[in-house]
Amino acid sequence: MTQPDVTVVTVTYNASALVLDCLASLRAQRLGDVTMDVVVVDNASSDGTADLVEARAPWVRVLRARENLGFAGGNDLALRDVTSRYVLLVNNDATLEADTVRTLVEAMDRAAPDVAAMSPTVLLAEHFRAAAPTDTRGVVTGPDGRWTPDPDGDVRLVNSTGNEVRTDGYGVDRGWLAQAAQHRPPRDVFGFTGAAALLRTAALRQVGLFDETFFMYYEDTDLSWRLRLAGWRVEHCPGAVVEHVHSASSVEGSAFFRFHDTRNRLATLTKCAPAGLVVRAVARDVVTTVSILVRRTRPAEHARTRLRALSSYAMMLPALLAERRRIGRTAAVRRRDVAAHLVPVAAAYGPYRDAG
Missing domain, CATH: 3.90.550.10 (Spore Coat Polysaccharide Biosynthesis Protein SpsA; Chain A)
Structure with a gap:
């Protein structure tokens, strides 16, 4: 056919x-x-x-x-x-x-x-x-x-x-x-x-x-x-x-969203990004989580979700590092050259709706 x-x-x-x-x-x-x-x-x-x-x-x-x-x-x-x-x-x-x-x-x-x-x-x-x-x-x-x-x-x-x-x-x-x-x-x-x-x-x-x-x-x-x-x-x-229809099939801001968004961001960077960016990102997430726990600047549920995400990321780390090595062996473009396409941190707009 x-x-x-x-x-x-x-x-x-x-x-x-x-x-x-x-x-x-x-x-x-x-x-x-x-x-x-x-x-x-x-x-x-x-x-x-x-x-x-x-x-x-x-x-x-x-x-x-x-x-x-x-x-x-x-x-x-x-x-x-x-x-x-x-x-x-x-x-x-x-x-x-x-x-x-x-x-x-x-x-x-x-x-x-x-x-x-x-x-x-x-x-x-x-x-x-x-x-x-x-x-x-x-x-x-x-x-x-x-x-x-x-x-x-x-x-x-x-x-x-x-x-x-x-x-x-x-x-x-x-x-x-x-x-x-x-x-x-x-x-x-x-x-x-x-x-x-x-x-x-x-x-x-x-x-x-x-x-x-x-x-x-x-x-x-x-x-x-x-x-x-x-x-x-x-x-x-x-x-x-x-x-x-934004967030019709999943809820932005939910604990489910925050868990997967945090963990998978770190996993993506670990597999693909230059090492310096990986280290900075992981360190920032750890420090932010500790700060939330100590200063209680956000609800306790937020801190628990971040801890679960970091724990899950740590469990995935051996496989992620193996995948990073595999990707590196077959890459046609250097990681730092791909990273040249990253954009500066600018004003962030959102969430989708103000609470009102």
């Missing part, structure tokens, strides 16, 4: 309404000459998602995981068997504009052969208007102003135009909360965002898939960094637009 140009993979867990909206946007794609297969990985949902998808979207192939494998393991379950030239990863809480798949595939076809990933313009699904001084609840503050959600508003805010890594080792979404109409970033970007990205299958075969020990968070940054070390690049495709 003729292989499709692109295999679309979306991983879902107890979110049937979200994934059906995502699939509806895929069904409505104007593909032209591009051919596409769609795979839904159900991470052992308990809400009947897999049965519902099979009933309502029979054109989709459903893979049923025996347990919740997280974002990393769920994607890998599908990626191991992909034979198409490209694979498009799409979060279950994202929807695509009608020309997005074709635009991404055509952009990758035109791209230089060292481009491993193409990151679309990911917008927050909500519409906004300029916030009045009296607006408090739900206000979003970004680099271009203060905004309040309004279904009839004409302001769109950026979720991501690719991932960046700061010089202190933290990964960030490029363009986070910027006004989309004014955001004109360079085409080259450090990495792709897991919310939506087109990947070259040959690049994945070379550097490997997501690190399944991460479960979720920083797995996209880790893979992007490994691609960079292997000599690949990532580009932004401004004409491909995806809307993303």
Whole structure:
């Protein structure tokens, strides 16, 4: 049988309404000459998602995981068997504009052969208007102003135009909360965002898939960094637009988020970053955790979560160091040269909403 140009993979867990909206946007794609297969990985949902998808979207192939494998393991379950030239990863809480798949595939076809990933313009699904001084609840503050959600508003805010890594080792979404109409970033970007990205299958075969020990968070940054070390690049495709319901499938700021975000950031740096950055990052996290414990500047639960993250990182350390050596032996680009793409620490915007 003729292989499709692109295999679309979306991983879902107890979110049937979200994934059906995502699939509806895929069904409505104007593909032209591009051919596409769609795979839904159900991470052992308990809400009947897999049965519902099979009933309502029979054109989709459903893979049923025996347990919740997280974002990393769920994607890998599908990626191991992909034979198409490209694979498009799409979060279950994202929807695509009608020309997005074709635009991404055509952009990758035109791209230089060292481009491993193409990151679309990911917008927050909500519409906004300029916030009045009296607006408090739900206000979003970004680099271009203060905004309040309004279904009839004409302001769109950026979720991501690719991932960046700061010089202190933290990964960030490029363009986070910027006004989309004014955001004109360079085409080259450090990495792709897991919310939506087109990947070259040959690049994945070379550097490997997501690190399944991460479960979720920083797995996209880790893979992007490994691609960079292997000599690949990532580009932004401004004409491909995806809307993303931020934190619909996971809760930003929860203990679960803080644990995986902290541990996996340190794991990514240990595997990929120059040694000096690794040492500084680990030392900073240890000192910060001790400071919270001694000064009680945050709730005790925050300190316990940080301690669990550091303990889990310490248990992973032997395997991480072995992986660091393996990556170093096969790297085409020196770690310090990849680190030259890290961005300065600038003003951070967020969280997504003010408490009000």
